[in-house]
Amino acid sequence: MSQVADELFVGLPTVRQLLGTGELRGFQVGGRGLWRVAVKDLEDYIERxxxxxxxRVATGAVSEEDTSTILSTTTAQWGYPLPSPWECRGRPSAMRDLRERRSNL
Structure with missing residues (x-):
């Protein structure tokens, strides 16, 4: 689960919530009920x-201020902005591209 949290830039409680609601697909294994999430399931969640x-952007539910705050935060944290929804729309490989860019830093 920590790898999923790292990929999504969220905490473990958020990942647990996503798994618990079924929004993120995963499965539990072993006697301790450890969660596993397939790469494909994570990429599908990100695409959705x-x-x-x-x-939300198209309907005006996300303001310009919201997107500029996100861009400046991710640029400061990673040295480049994360791809926008428009850049990744219809591209299931967007997560792989992002991962590759991060590993080259």
């Missing part, structure tokens, strides 16, 4: 999140 965000 980008599409949902793009819809």
């Amino acid at each position: 999140a980008y599409l949902k965000t793009a819809e």
Whole structure:
């Protein structure tokens, strides 16, 4: 779960919530019920999140101020802005591209 949290830039409680609601697909294994999430399931979740965000932007539910705050935060943290929903729309490989860019830092 910590790898999923790292990829999504969120905490473990958020990942647990996503798994518990079924928003992020995963499964539990072993007697301790450890969670596992397949790369494909994580990429699918991210793709759905980008599409949902793009819809919110298109309807005006996300303000210009919201997006500029996110851009400045991610640029400061990673040295480059994260791809926008428009750049990744319809591109399931967006997460792989982002991972590759991060590993080259």
